[in-house]
Amino acid sequence: MNKQTKLLTVTVALLGNLNLTAATTVASKPAGAFSSASTAKLLPNGHASTAVNKQDGRNILAKGRITDQDGEPIVGASVVQKGTKNATITDLDGNFSLNVPPGSVLVVSYIGFAEQTVTASTNLNITLKSNVEKLDEVVVVGYGTQKKVNVIGSIASIDSKSLESRGAADVSNMLTGQMSGVTITQNSGNPGQDAGKIRVRGVGSFGASPDPLVLIDGMPGNFYELMPADIESISVLKDASSAAIYGSRAANGVVLITTKKGKAGQTRVTYNGAVGFSKAVALPQMAHSYEYAEFLNMAIGKENFSQEAIKKYRDGSDPDNYADENMIEELLGGHAFQTKHELSVNGGNQNITYALSAGYLRQNGLLRNNYMDKYTGRANIGLTFNDKLKLDVRLAGAVKDRNEPSTPGPLDFDGVQSIIQQALRFPGLTPTYLQNGQLGMGPKQQGTPVAWANSSSFFNEGEKSIKANAELTFSPLKGLSLRAIGGYNFGLTEEKHYRNELQLTDGKIVGPSRLTNMMYWNAYKTFQFIANYNLKIKQHDVSLLAGYTWEDESQRFVSGSRNKIASDDKPFLSMGDANGQTNSGDGYDWALQSVIGRLSYNYDQRYLFELNMRYDGSSRFPTNSKYALFPSVSAGWRITEEKFWKDTPALDFVTNLKFKASYGVLGNNNIGNYPYQTVYELSSKHNYVFGGTYTQGAAITTYTDPNLKWERTRTSDVGFEAAFFNNSLTFNATYFYRKTTDVLYTPAASVSDIFGLKLSKVNTGALENKGWEFEVGYANHLGDFNYRINGNFSIINNKVLTLGLGNVQQRNGMVGNGSDLFIGYPMEMFYGYKTDGLFLDDSEVSSWVDQKAIASGSKAGDIRYLDVTGDNKVTPDDRVYLGSRIPKYTFGLNLACNYKQFDFSMLLQGVAKVKGLLSRYAGWAFNQEGNIQKWQMEETWNVQKHNRYAKYPRLETTSNAGGKNTLTSDYWLLDASYLKVRNVQLGYTLPKNTAKNIGIAALRMFVSLDNPLTLDHYYKGWDPETTNSSGYYYPTMATYSFGLTLSL
CATH class of the missing domain: 2.170.130.10 (TonB-dependent receptor, plug domain)
Known part of the structure; x- marks a missing residue:
């Protein structure tokens, strides 16, 4: 088929849009072979035109070129003189010409692009903009x-x-x-x-x-x-x-x-590649050593640090004995390198297609020896044997190597997050390195967290996975397709946790060293058989799907540990002492088999109806509850397809309006493996004498429910989707209600005591989530300037409906740290006291309600707790709901625009009506011999300021459990709402002609900023998105990168 014949094929396919007719055999004729009876004519230059208007001296020949937003010519675009049947289409280069009267309006359109109107002239350059919402998407x-x-x-x-x-x-x-x-x-x-x-x-x-x-x-x-x-x-x-x-x-x-x-x-x-660097989004600002000394003296009410010592901390004259280290800044205050490289090859012909890719990501952390390397590979191959049989093969592999520093020898801390937590805790009074280069003793004669991070201790995790699946599709009849799918996933994870022997000054050794090796592997297999049948009879469109799926997964785990490893360089278990070695291992297997079905029906794309179902059988449940049915039903109405709507010109601005509703039941089998089975504990405490011999014993220590069943979620949806002004403006709204019943819940210890056994999870809870979702989008252009705005907003109300055993019977004892459950309130709630500022002097304490039950010995600068019950005293009964860590409002806004070769985008995201808490090392000054932060120094109450509503109470030292001023209360709760700039990106795309001249297909260069800015109400240095409140964390990162996308 030559170039002109191909054009004719496209032309005839599009002539229906122009209200023209052509001989149906035209595609087999040479260019210019339209019969004289045809309304459409192919001009010598490849243009199709009508013979309605002839050149008579009063007309002009409107000419021009039509391209998309990337500058590519649009072949077969329709150009119609408005109000007539005089029309043409573009050739292979996007060019057109049409004989029209001067001042005529031309309507330019093409499938998938927004229609444009222009005034006819002899040199038109028209750029069509892609539809925001394409109905055929x-x-x-x-x-x-x-x-x-x-x-x-x-x-x-x-x-x-x-x-x-x-x-x-x-x-x-x-x-x-x-x-x-x-x-x-x-x-x-x-x-x-x-x-x-x-x-x-x-x-x-x-x-x-x-x-x-x-x-x-x-x-x-x-x-x-x-x-x-x-x-x-x-x-x-x-x-x-x-x-x-x-x-x-x-x-x-x-x-x-x-x-x-x-x-x-x-x-x-x-x-596609990029290089860049990352830094912490926020870091707490810690006190200098001399500030710590001054404020600690204030907290304990005596001169624990002399003025001479404070002077030495300040002037740095004796760094070995009077150091001033900011360990958080040393560990996390730097920048981390990051690079990403991806290479893909895509192509094929009518018999075989292929998409091949390989990728590499290097992500460095802020600490020494802290990184992640990831390698990926993927091959998607499509084979078409004939019009009835095809095969799709997908292969993928990934290798991930992750490393982080750890704590030395016998320190029972949990890796890098504990290093950060202890760096936050300890003041910088003792140096990491002495002037002679030796490691200092640190605050507990164990070295400092900086020394731990720079030591040979490490935690390494290596993950390797390979996935393969093949899908054979056979289409024996029109509308019928049969698919057989087989898949296999294999994953291997190896963990090595080495804690080295750390040598400090004066011969002090923190040891012995210890190595723990763990290995997991899991294998997943599936077979699926799916049948699809599509039938269209006039305006009735029916689609049926039926299938069977089978899945199976196995996992195995082994672990071993030894002490006194001989070398830090390449530690292996064989290099350790066999005395005191430990080992363990276990595994599991589970299977799931299912029957699935779907019936979809629409009448004239106007009335929509769908039924879905899945019948699952899971080995994780006991025999009497192993199988369950999960159905759904939904319906929709596209009112804009109704005749009365189309016949009403005043409604033309509404491009699409669809109402929809659905109801169904879903399940949750992600409950662990076989929690209903009775477990016997082997332990020396169960040993007994049998036949005069002391014998190993076993006992049931936990009651398990033999009737355990699925958690079920019933979901209802009602909403609509709307598009206006040729899809330039879109708006969607949905109301949803989700009720989950038979929630697995572990009763409190007090309930267990009744049975004399521990209790495992039972189906006793219920909760709901309900709310609204809104989405809005708008796209338009001003000449060469194109812009797009997309926003979303969600309202989500979470509530615990029942625990089955009463509000107070909770396994966590209502600790108030954001993990409590209480009927009628959201999950992850804070449960505590209401307050009214601080006592200004000791005399106010005696005139206040009696709060000795919770805060004995209160004095000036301490928190005033409120009596909620009205009994003139404050007790644990006065605790109330204070808020939840689950946000009620979430939102996002995506802004994008481009002008010629330049493009810009920005993504904003945020949450509102959500609470957060800073406690222990993150929120309490001098906790467990801990440090003090800048905000605490600046905001603390003191008798000179006489501030009832100071943001930090009277300074005091506290234990791990806190004190009378650290009880969970609204005094400590923070507004955890935030607005984040998630991404800002500026790009430049090389003009198509320039790219072609240098032998490439396309080139785009860009600068990208991820998480560059956060607006919030938290204390400086803390990120409200991070839910851990005690300082056991690793800060989130802001990433700045430069990259390019090159196509050949």
């Missing part, structure tokens, strides 16, 4: 795809363009703020441990895992296995209508990740 759903216009369920989707240039190391954090109802929080910036915690429409359980199911090309996976350039799209299934097809694993939402497939055509090689 396809959305990935469970076990298939659907046209977006026909989707009834609540599904949030983003494509690869939103991810490829981001500097965040983990893909999960790139989703933050981009989807309504999806909350993602990052609690750590430690390389390889910085993945976001995803919650879909609230927190769905306090007994089983509340994490969503993550599937990569239909197989269970993790975000760390992916590089951004591998991803085609990400869909989050939020309601029962969309998620019920995944049944017992869908109660907390489903994340479907689709990787890129090969596309027939010219082979395209693309490189």
Whole structure:
């Protein structure tokens, strides 16, 4: 087929849009071979035109070129003289010409692009803008795809363009703020441990895992296995209508990740790379040693540090004995290098397509010997044998090597986060290194946290995974497809935790050294058989899906430890002392088999209806509750497709309006393995005498429920989707209600005492999440300046409905630290006292209500607790609900624009009506011989200021348990709302002609900033997004990077 014949094929396919007719055999004729009876004519230059108007001297020949936003010519675009049938289409270079009267208005359109009107002239350059919402857009759903216009369920989707240039190391954090109802929080910036915690429409359980199911090309996976350039799209299934097809694993939402497939055509090689650096988003500001000494003297009311000592701390004249170290700044105050490289090859022909990729990510941490290396590879191959049979093969592998410093020898601290916590705790009074180069004793004669971080101690985690699946599709009849899918995942994780022997000055040794090796492997297998049948009869469109799936997973674990390792260089267990060695091992197996089904029906794309079901059987449950059915039903109405709507010109500005509703039941089988089975404990305390011999004994110590069953979530949705002004403006709103029953819950110890045994989890709880989701988008252009605004806003109300055993019977004893459960209130609640500032002098204490029961010995500068019950005293009965760590409001705003070759985007994200708490080393000065922060020094009460509402009470030293001023109360709770600039990006794309002249297809260069700015109400140096309140943390990171995308 020659070039002109190809054009004719495109032309005839589009003539229907122009209200023209042509001979149906035209595609087989040479150029210019239209019959004289045809209305359309192909001009010698390849243009199709009508013969309505002839050149008569009063007309002009309107000419021009039509391109997309990337400058690529649009072939077959329609150009119509408004109000007539006089029309043409563009040729292979995007050019057109049309004979029209002067001053005529031309209507320019093409499928998938917004229509434009221009005044006719002889030199037009027209850029068509892609539709914001294309009615033919396809959305990935469970076990298939659907046209977006026909989707009834609540599904949030983003494509690869939103991810490829981001500097965040983990893909999960790139989703933050981009989807309504999806909350993602990052609690750590430690390389390889910085993945976001995803919650879909609230927190769905306090007994089983509340994490969503993550599937990569239909197989269970993790975000760390992916590089951004591998991803085609990400869909989050939020309601029962969309998620019920995944049944017992869908109660907390489903994340479907689709990787890129090969596309027939010219082979395209693309490189995407970036280099940059990261720094902590926020760091607490600690006191200098001399400030610590002065304020400690104030706290204890005597001169613990002499003025001479304070002077030496201040002037640095004797650093070996009077040091002034800021260990937090030394450990975390620097910058960390980061680089990412991705290479992909995509192409193929009508028989075989391929998408191959390889990626490398190096992410350094802020501490010495703190890094993560990740290598990924992926191959997606598509084979088409004939029009009935095709095979898709997907192979993927990932290697991850993560390292962090640890504590030496016998110190029973937990790695890098404990190093940071202890650096936050201890004042910098003692040096890490003496002037002679030896390690100083540190505050506890164990060295300092800086010395630990710089030692040979380390924790190393290596993960290797390989995934393979094949999908054979056979289409024996029109509309019928049969798919057989087989998959295998294998993962191996090796952990090595080495604690070296640390030698301090004067021969002091912190030891002995210890090495622990652990190894996990897991193997996952699946087989799926899926049948699809699509039938269209006139305006009736029916789609049926039925299938069977089988899944099986096994995991094994072994561990061993030895002391006194001979060398720090390459520590192995064989180099340790066999005396005192330990070892352990265990494993599990589980299986899941399921029958799935879906019926979708629409009438004239106007009335929409869908049924979904999954019948699951899980080995994790006892025989009498092993199987369960999870159904859903949904319906929709596209009112804009009604005749009365189309016949009303005043409603033309409404492009699409769809009402939808759904109801269904989802399950949660992520409860661990076989918690219903009775466990016998082997222990010397159960030994007994048998036949005169002291014999090993076993005993049942925990009561398990033999009738354990699934947690069930019933979900209802009602909403609408609307588009206006040719899809330039969109607005969606949804109300949802999720009620989870049979929540697994462990009763309190007081209940266990009644039975004389510990109690395992039982199905006794219930909770709900309900709220609203709103999404709005607007896109337009002013000449060459194109802009887009997308926003989302969610309201989520979480509430515990029952615990089954009463409010006070909780396993945590209502500790008030943000983990309490109380009927009628949100999960993760703070339960404590109401307050009214501080006592200004000792005389006020005697005139205040009696608070001796909780705060004996109160004096000036201490907290005044309120009597809520009205009995003229303050007791634990006066505690009330103070707030929750679960945000009620979440929102995101995505701004993007481009002008010619330049593009700019900014993503904002935030939460509101949420509480946070700083306690222990993070919030209390002088806690357990701890340090004091700048904000505490500046905000503390003192008799001179006489400030009743000072932000910090009278200074005092406290133990680990705190004191009378550290009880959980509204005095300590902080507004944890924040607004974060998640990403700012500026890019420049080389003009197409310039790129072509230098032998490349495309080149884009960009600067990207991730997490550069946070606006919040927290104390300086603390990030409200980090939920750990005691200082056991690794700060989140801001990343600044420069990169480019090069295509050949």
